[in-house]
Amino acid sequence: MSRFDITHGRGAQSAQVPQRFGLAARVADGDWLDERETVDDGAPKLRTTVTEEAARSIISRNTSPDIPFDRSINAYRGCEHGCIYCFARPTHAYHDLSPGLDFETKLFAKPNAAELLRAELGRKSYRPAPIAMGTNTDPYQPIEGRYGITRQILEVCLEARHPVTITTKSDRVLRDIDLLGEMAKLTLVAVGISVTSLDPRLSMLLEPRASSPAKRMSALGKLVQAGVPVHVSIAPVIPSITDEFIEGILEGAAAVGVTSASWIMLRLPHEVAPLFREWLAAHYPDRAGKVMSIVQSVRSGKDNDANFFSRMKPQGVWADLFRTRFRLATRRLGMNEARLELDSTQFRRPAVGGQMQLF
Template sequence: MAEQRDRIGGRGAQSGAASTRFALPQREVDDDWRDSMRALDGNPPRLRTTVTEEHPRSILTFNQSPDIGFDRSINAYRGCEHGCVYCFARPTHAYLDLSPGLDFESRLFAKPQAARLLRKTLAQPRYQPRPIAMGTNTDPYQPIERRYRITRSILELCLETRHPVTITTKSDRVLDDLDLLAGLAARNLVAVSISVTSLDPVLSGKLEPRAASPAKRIAALGTLAAAGVPAHVSIAPVIPAITDSFLEEIVAEAAAAGVTSAGWIMLRLPHEVAPLFREWLDVHFPDRAGKVMGIVQSVRQGKDNDARFFHRMRPSGVWADLFRARFRLACKRAGLQRQRFELDCSGFIPPSPEGQLRLL
């Protein structure tokens, strides 16, 4: 059995270890020194979240990956205060010489000029519209969105220009923009996916300490569906021997809320996420850490992660086949389907860079 470690409350990551991929300097705290400081000063203060504004030159990112269903995306924030320990985006903080661990969820960056930059891109004569994906790297409705309203400003522009957009989130804060989402949905310009990992609020508090509770996410899906907004429940990620037992119940509750589309994604552990997740297991589930990682490796060709194109999103092996069969049966019982929302790109109205629509 793994040794039980001290817990860092209110955070997903249990350390601030730096990345080793870019030869960044690292510091390791000596246990004797830490114990001495605690004896003198008591426990250290709770980690506070800081936000730095940044001003990039562009905001729309294009990709040609064969593994994902979109070719462009916007991330209005870097880092995510939700603190999901399994988040595959954590390694991006290493590019900033920051830790993919605690820094990723406590040292955040906001891009307040995102909508203005997007307007310039959409106004380019050669721009061809396709759905913009939001929430692909960090959550567009993490807590600081209530202060910055960057996601809302982007949705306002999408409605103004009749540009299609998709949203992925773990927050019921998406309902703050229900007026815009309903307007976009009326023109077939939006689809919203809410990720639900379990239905246990205690477990969710360990996995995703600052995300909305599972009950709030299910309720948000129901509110979206009732308002005519295409809503999708994403069981993501499925964590073997931790959250997979909730698969059928999540499908059933989403269907009861009025959702008609569902999907699932197996846990991915790229780069620094793997040691952070192992550390989390040692803290919260030391009794089954070996079993969890054994199953993870069994569906990833014997490794913590399989980064190959056409494989990274498609786990293989007996366990993966079992999850697929369970998911198909659960959807059949609940009347859900794996639906691709075909959004309308034909009504796009290019804006002027200065902020007014062009005359047609």
């Protein structure tokens, strides 16, 4: 292998621009090399850059029949966690950027997110329902430590008594445990932490800049102790790579008081499929064929199923096996898939322009 065959410290192995939009292919040139930090005789290292954007709106709406929410907030575009399997990677292509390395190194932040949220919640036409955070990119990825946008959003939601759900792979969520605790008392928040494996080395390959599995399991317990409703998500289950950890993750979560759990089968939409194949070739060449054979067996012979109603419901022998293992383990541990129903009835429009709204 050449020194560029494996990109250390990142999930993706390449930065090719997708061809489905007719964009010009990217090749390694001087500009690309300038973006790499090198050390004597060491592997090249990519720098992370953050572009601040002045967003015009902050609440995204959807009508998908496959997901349990109709609105979401993403304070950041791209995600430094670098999870190779992330289904959100293709969204970077809309910026003429690579769903590969660009997605995890060329990030965008929305510093005006809380201000926009305050304005949107203040509209007379707005009707409250839980806002999902972490549905596209992680609200607690490393740059949240610098920007604090997620915390600002939570502060507005607490003021407005607006319900929020959070999904993350980071124990950085504990930084906001004061706000989450206050919101939990009002039935305004539920937190889901995604745990993919219990092997720190594997985690570093799959999701190189996410919190270690041990830190995520610890965060689950600390949230439980703080009275915050918490859910463990085994997402995704990757056959012949992470499926061996299904029972162990559930047992560890149950041991710290978590009573709600779910699992999601690996999905490989658009450019995620070739990126994942590259990752397999770099790190697990001995089982790459087996992994993709199983993936295709649960997706009607394809790398991915993009159809509504079926895309989140893998079929076949392997899917049935994972589903049965999950069901038996949760039954034995007294866990369930039910999530807390959050309260939207307490909503009050937040102060806009320094003045509280009475109605």
